[in-house]
Amino acid sequence: MQKTTINNMARAPKWNAFERFTKRAVWPAYAGCVWALIYAVFVRFYQAAGGAIGMSGQPxxxxxxxxxxxxxxxxxxxxxxxxxxxxxxxxxxxxxxxxPWIAGKSVHRAIILIPTLLCTAFLLAHGAAGIVTRALFLAGIIAINLPEHHWIDIDLHDMALWDLLAYEPWFLIMGLLSGLTAAHYAQASGVSLPALRRGTALYLMFVVLLTTLFVCAIAFDFVDKISF
Structure with missing residues (x-):
């Protein structure tokens, strides 16, 4: 009996650092909430009220x-x-x-996890692609074209600097915090360790492909009227 238990323990998968961290850490969720509120209030609501800081042109x-x-x-x-x-x-x-009516019922993890993962993939791809393309633009390697009907005039160099130093890092950090929170939720909601590992590997491949698509779309301008 004891030998069987030892063998089962030996065959049990060992948790890596990422899995141990996301299993117990809840602070990325709170940090992500604060990070979202900061951007919403001090960037989006500020610009909606007519604020000019961070604006590189006249829409x-x-x-x-x-x-x-x-x-x-x-x-x-x-x-x-x-x-x-x-x-x-x-x-x-x-x-x-x-x-009403559904109080106390269990929420199927897919209802929350799938939209969260899709939004996380967009945030990560947006941030990574934005940083890469803005750096390439400032280095004079690629051109960035924006829809002319959206702007009266715009300083693309200034826009690229704001994107590179402020906006795109926000997307990237928000994506990381959201991804860590999603991994915690997956474990807390009963996703098995093998399924988590397979899902994480496939998801990272998807994020890389999406980032590559965004980079190509901006660098080669093959999506008409694309605006990031």
Whole structure:
């Protein structure tokens, strides 16, 4: 009996540093929520109110387009930040008591995990591709074309600097915090260790492919009117 137990323990997969960290760490969810609120308030809501810092040009019809888009983006980012907190709270796995008809029911992990992973992939690809392409643009290796009907005038060099030093790093960091939170939620909601490892490997491949697609789309301008 003892020999069988020892053999089973020897065959059990050992947790690596990433798995141990994401299993116990919940702070990335709270950090991600704060990070989202900072960007929503001090960038999106600020620009929606007409703030000029960080703006590299003059948009066409800002009241009808740019300001509203910035406001809606800020609201969406705030919601995403609060959702991250839900992934480490009990109400992320069980419907709260104040919700009518379905209170107390278990939340299937796919309902939260799949949208979170898709948003995380976009954040990571957006940030990584933005940093790479802006650096290449500033080095004079590639050109960046923006839709002319969106802007009256724009300083592309200034835009690239803002993107490289502020905006794109925010996307990358937000993606990392969101990804760590999603990994914690996956383990807390019962995803097995082998499934987690297979899923992580496939997911990283997907993020790399998506990042490559974004880089090519910007560098070679093969997507008409693309705007990051």
């Amino acid at each position: 066409r019809n800002p009241e009808l387009g740019f300001y509203m888009a910035s406001y809606l983006a800020g609201v969406s980012i705030m919601i995403c930040g609060f959702i991250l907190v839900g992934l480490v709270k009990p109400w992320g796995r069980t419907v709260p008591a104040w919700v």
